[in-house]
Amino acid sequence: MIHVPRWQIAVAVIAVVFAVVYSAPNFLPSSVSWLPGDPVRLGLDLQGGSHLLLRVDSDVVLEERLESVLDEIRTRYRAAGIGYTDIGVRQLTGGLTLTDPAQGEQAQELAEEADETLEIDVESSGRMTFRLDSAAEKELRISALSQSQEVIRRRIDETGTNEPTIQRQGDDRILVQLPGVDDPERIKRLLGQTAKMNFRMVDETASIPEALAGRVPPGSELLYEDDGSEQGVPIVVRRRVGVSGDNLVGAAPVIDQNNQPVVSLRFDAAGARRFGDLTTENVGRRFAIVLDGRVISAPVIREPIPGGSGQISGNFTFETASDLALLLRAGALPAPLVILEERTVGPSLGRDSIAAGTLAGQVALLLVIIYMVAVYGLFGVAADIALAVNIALLLGILSALGATLTLPGIAGIALTIGMAVDANVLIFERIREETRRGRSPVSAIDTGYRQALRAIIDANVTTLIAALVLFQMGSGPIRGFAVTLAVGVFTTMFCSLIISRLLVLAWLSRTRPQVLKV
Amino acid sequence: MRLRLIPDDTTLQIIPLRRHAMIGSVVAIVASAVLYVAIGLNFGIDFRGGILIEVRIPEVPQVTEVRGAFEGAGLGEVAIQEFGEETDFLVRIERQPGGDEAQQAAVETARSHLAAAFGDVVEYRRVEFVGPTVSQDLLRGGAIAVLLAVVAMLLYIMFRFEMAFAWGAVVALVHDVILTIGVFSITGLEFNVATVAALLLIVGYSMNDTVVVYDRVRENLRKYKKTSLDLVLNRSINETLSRTVNTTVTTIMALGALILLGGPVVQDFSFAMIWGITVGTYSSIFLAAPLLLTFGVRRGAETPGPKAEGERAA
Numbered sequence: 001m002i003h004v005p006r007w008q009i010a011v012a013v014i015a016v017v018f019a020v021v022y023s024a025p026n027f028l029p030s031s032v033s034w035l036p037g038d039p040v041r042l043g044l045d046l047q048g049g050s051h052l053l054l055r056v057d058s059d060v061v062l063e064e065r066l067e068s069v070l071d072e073i074r075t076r077y078r079a080a081g082i083g084y085t086d087i088g089v090r091q092l093t094g095g096l097t098l099t100d101p102a103q104g105e106q107a108q109e110l111a112e113e114a115d116e117t118l119e120i121d122v123e124s125s126g127r128m129t130f131r132l133d134s135a136a137e138k139e140l141r142i143s144a145l146s147q148s149q150e151v152i153r154r155r156i157d158e159t160g161t162n163e164p165t166i167q168r169q170g171d172d173r174i175l176v177q178l179p180g181v182d183d184p185e186r187i188k189r190l191l192g193q194t195a196k197m198n199f200r201m202v203d204e205t206a207s208i209p210e211a212l213a214g215r216v217p218p219g220s221e222l223l224y225e226d227d228g229s230e231q232g233v234p235i236v237v238r239r240r241v242g243v244s245g246d247n248l249v250g251a252a253p254v255i256d257q258n259n260q261p262v263v264s265l266r267f268d269a270a271g272a273r274r275f276g277d278l279t280t281e282n283v284g285r286r287f288a289i290v291l292d293g294r295v296i297s298a299p300v301i302r303e304p305i306p307g308g309s310g311q312i313s314g315n316f317t318f319e320t321a322s323d324l325a326l327l328l329r330a331g332a333l334p335a336p337l338v339i340l341e342e343r344t345v346g347p348s349l350g351r352d353s354i355a356a357g358t359l360a361g362q363v364a365l366l367l368v369i370i371y372m373v374a375v376y377g378l379f380g381v382a383a384d385i386a387l388a389v390n391i392a393l394l395l396g397i398l399s400a401l402g403a404t405l406t407l408p409g410i411a412g413i414a415l416t417i418g419m420a421v422d423a424n425v426l427i428f429e430r431i432r433e434e435t436r437r438g439r440s441p442v443s444a445i446d447t448g449y450r451q452a453l454r455a456i457i458d459a460n461v462t463t464l465i466a467a468l469v470l471f472q473m474g475s476g477p478i479r480g481f482a483v484t485l486a487v488g489v490f491t492t493m494f495c496s497l498i499i500s501r502l503l504v505l506a507w508l509s510r511t512r513p514q515v516l517k518v
Numbered sequence: 519m520r521l522r523l524i525p526d527d528t529t530l531q532i533i534p535l536r537r538h539a540m541i542g543s544v545v546a547i548v549a550s551a552v553l554y555v556a557i558g559l560n561f562g563i564d565f566r567g568g569i570l571i572e573v574r575i576p577e578v579p580q581v582t583e584v585r586g587a588f589e590g591a592g593l594g595e596v597a598i599q600e601f602g603e604e605t606d607f608l609v610r611i612e613r614q615p616g617g618d619e620a621q622q623a624a625v626e627t628a629r630s631h632l633a634a635a636f637g638d639v640v641e642y643r644r645v646e647f648v649g650p651t652v653s654q655d656l657l658r659g660g661a662i663a664v665l666l667a668v669v670a671m672l673l674y675i676m677f678r679f680e681m682a683f684a685w686g687a688v689v690a691l692v693h694d695v696i697l698t699i700g701v702f703s704i705t706g707l708e709f710n711v712a713t714v715a716a717l718l719l720i721v722g723y724s725m726n727d728t729v730v731v732y733d734r735v736r737e738n739l740r741k742y743k744k745t746s747l748d749l750v751l752n753r754s755i756n757e758t759l760s761r762t763v764n765t766t767v768t769t770i771m772a773l774g775a776l777i778l779l780g781g782p783v784v785q786d787f788s789f790a791m792i793w794g795i796t797v798g799t800y801s802s803i804f805l806a807a808p809l810l811l812t813f814g815v816r817r818g819a820e821t822p823g824p825k826a827e828g829e830r831a832a
Contacts, residue, residue, distance in 0.1 A: 185626075338649075339649070340648075342622070343645075348574065349644055357781070359779045360780035360781075363775040367768075368768045371771065374520070377520060411780065411784045411788070414775060415719070415791070419768075421768050422761075425761050425765050429760050436527070451737075454733060462729060463722045465670045465671060466667055466719055467722075472663065473660065478711060478712075478715050481715060517520075
């Protein structure tokens with residue numbers, strides 16, 4: 001008789017109990033809550049939701065940094081009496097031309113002092129170029145990425161989305177997954193603004209027609225003020241920032257005394273002081289509230305505002321006021337975001353997919369069960385029981401791992417059903433062969449399981465390789481598929497080699513057949 | 519009574535057919551290559567970029583009415599297709615000129631045109647857009663994945679068997695992948711990330727089949743040291759034929775259920791798999807094994823593996 005080690009029986013029993021307990025929540029109504037496990041988590045394509053892949057345009061951050069470095073260099077050169085022309089930042093490189101090329105060495109030294117992370121190149125013609133060195137560049141990009149991630153999280157949390165996933169991907173990407181969101185338009189709108197806000201004085205000495213003709217006074221710039229139209233009203237605003245949005249600690253939409261929606265603001269201590277000073281010094285003048293390079297409104301300061309709170313009125317509806325308040329509370333993004341990819345699935349399609357996938361899986365299971373009994377008789381029954389345990393175990397493991405089941409994942413389960421019996425087919429065919437060669441039932445079965453083992457392992461390793469490659473290349477749904485497939489390989493090996501074998505051996509020791517009919 | 523698709527002790531003469539099989543396969547490969555060059559693959563938005571919107575419009579409009587909604591939208595080529603139910607339509611909008619931002623703007627344009635034509639009742643079941651950056655990444659990633667899978671299989675077979683087996687298996691694999699690409703060219707079925715996943719699975723499955731035959735070849739080479747290689751190969755194929763057919767039948771049953779009942783989203787994937795598995799089964803029987811004759815197996819030099827112990831124990 002074939003000896004079966006006790007531990008194999010123990011492992012098989014434990015596995016079956018685990019499979020039943022942990023897969024059960026997938027079949028039972030959610031009211032049955034005393035079971036330890038949860039149903040397997042569904043991917044966005046099944047439960048509905050939105051997947052957004054964003055790119056952080058961190059070039060903007062690098063350019064801002066270079067601009068501020070150039071400002072510093074300007075100050076130093078002015079002090080040292082170095083003349084230059086044609087200063088500016090283009091394609092992540094700052095540049096200027098020295099009026100006197102002989103001053104090159106001194107100019108380089110001063111620039112190095114201004115920022116030690118600069119790579120400076122001076123040509124004999126007097127043309128100087130500045131780049132940030134790669135370490136500094138990388139640091140800026142990474143910090144832009146992690147700041148963006150944080151701001152995105154705060155903005156999305158404010159909208160009350162359940163369990164959003166916000167992950168960094170690679171050097172400049174952020175993956176946002178929003179389960180249950182079937183209309184991501186509002187969130188996309190919220191993410192589409194950097195929401196950099198500041199308060200600056202309006203340059204009332206400048207003439208608008210002159211500015212429109214391209215002659216803007218130095219230290220000021222031409223912006224447009226929102227009036228509900230696409231273009232807005234031109235207005236000249238000083239570049240110097242009076243109070244920055246970074247100093248905000250609170251923002252909320254409120255209805256003012258004129259029954260108009262406005263956004264009320266609260267500053268931190270430093271912001272409150274600056275705002276107080278600004279409004280005290282400039283009573284009777286206009287200041288501009290600038291958001292992402294556009295003037296929301298430019299009211300006249302009627303009296304000093306010392307308390308650290310203020311109000312922005314503008315062309316708001318209550319909804320736009322709420323969104324602006326949300327953006328201000330969550331803080332500004334360091335750089336603009338570009339949506340590279342969107343995949344949104346509505347709840348109805350998700351439900352249909354689950355229904356169709358489940359039905360297909362059940363029919364596949366039924367067909368395979370019937371076929372196995374038709375071909376292998378009682379042995380087929382053993383394989384079918386092993387298959388049932390296999391599917392339960394697969395679902396149980398996926399649930400326990402917290403893996404995500406996607407639509408391709410359901411296809412993967414259906415496919416596993418078809419391929420799972422392969423190991424048993426290999427074994428049973430081998431037993432048939434050995435029986436035909438005249439071996440006794442016990443010997444044929446023992447040899448069958450032994451001889452088929454190597455082919456089974458080789459065959460399953462190839463599937464596992466395919467699953468690993470899939471996991472590597474895949475995103476979202478494909479990854480879910482790869483995980484399902486890989487877990488399926490292990491459960492399949494276990495069920496065909498242990499469960500079905502124990503069943504066959506149990507039958508063998510009870511009936512002790514003289515002739516084997518496989 | 520038991521169902522026997524393959525009778526016991528079959529002695530089909532497969533090896534003598536190898537020239538026909540190889541000619542057939544070479545013709546099929548050339549045909550696939552020509553089709554690929556002449557027609558090309560119908561890349562989905564994953565690889566080409568663009569927009570895909572699945573809408574449900576309860577008032578059951580005609581395809582032409584849905585198409586009319588996009589007139590004057592300036593979105594370039596817009597393809598409308600009924601999808602599953604008669605209320606459901608798939609709207610494919612070509613990749614918009616310009617960068618990633620342009621795709622996003624086009625989604626909004628498309629939504630507003632649908633809203634103008636059919637009102638608020640339009641239900642968006644699926645909205646996907648893929649910008650040029652991601653589509654290029656995905657295409658490159660997909661190609662690398664298929665290559666990587668083939669190389670990984672080659673290495674695994676080299677490790678488990680000897681060189682001739684590895685080459686035989688890889689030729690069979692590449693054959694299956696090329697024929698699948700050929701069939702996607704001629705049918706015009708959408709080639710997307712899911713199709714690449716199917717290709718990888720076909721690689722895995724085809725390998726699986728080949729390995730089972732090879733495993734038996736290796737065993738028989740040891741058992742029948744004096745028999746000529748072609749007879750050993752023929753015997754090995756016949757001995758594993760019943761298994762090969764039964765596994766293919768159960769797998770195709772599962773895939774058949776998916777194609778008929780799994781809903782439109784997994785249909786193309788299931789079709790690719792059924793085709794690939796059929797081709798893969800053919801190639802492991804008619805290509806992978808006979809190719810061992812071409813690549814030349816060393817006789818008598820096999821390392822005694824776990825099999826030798828198995829036999830002693832039995």
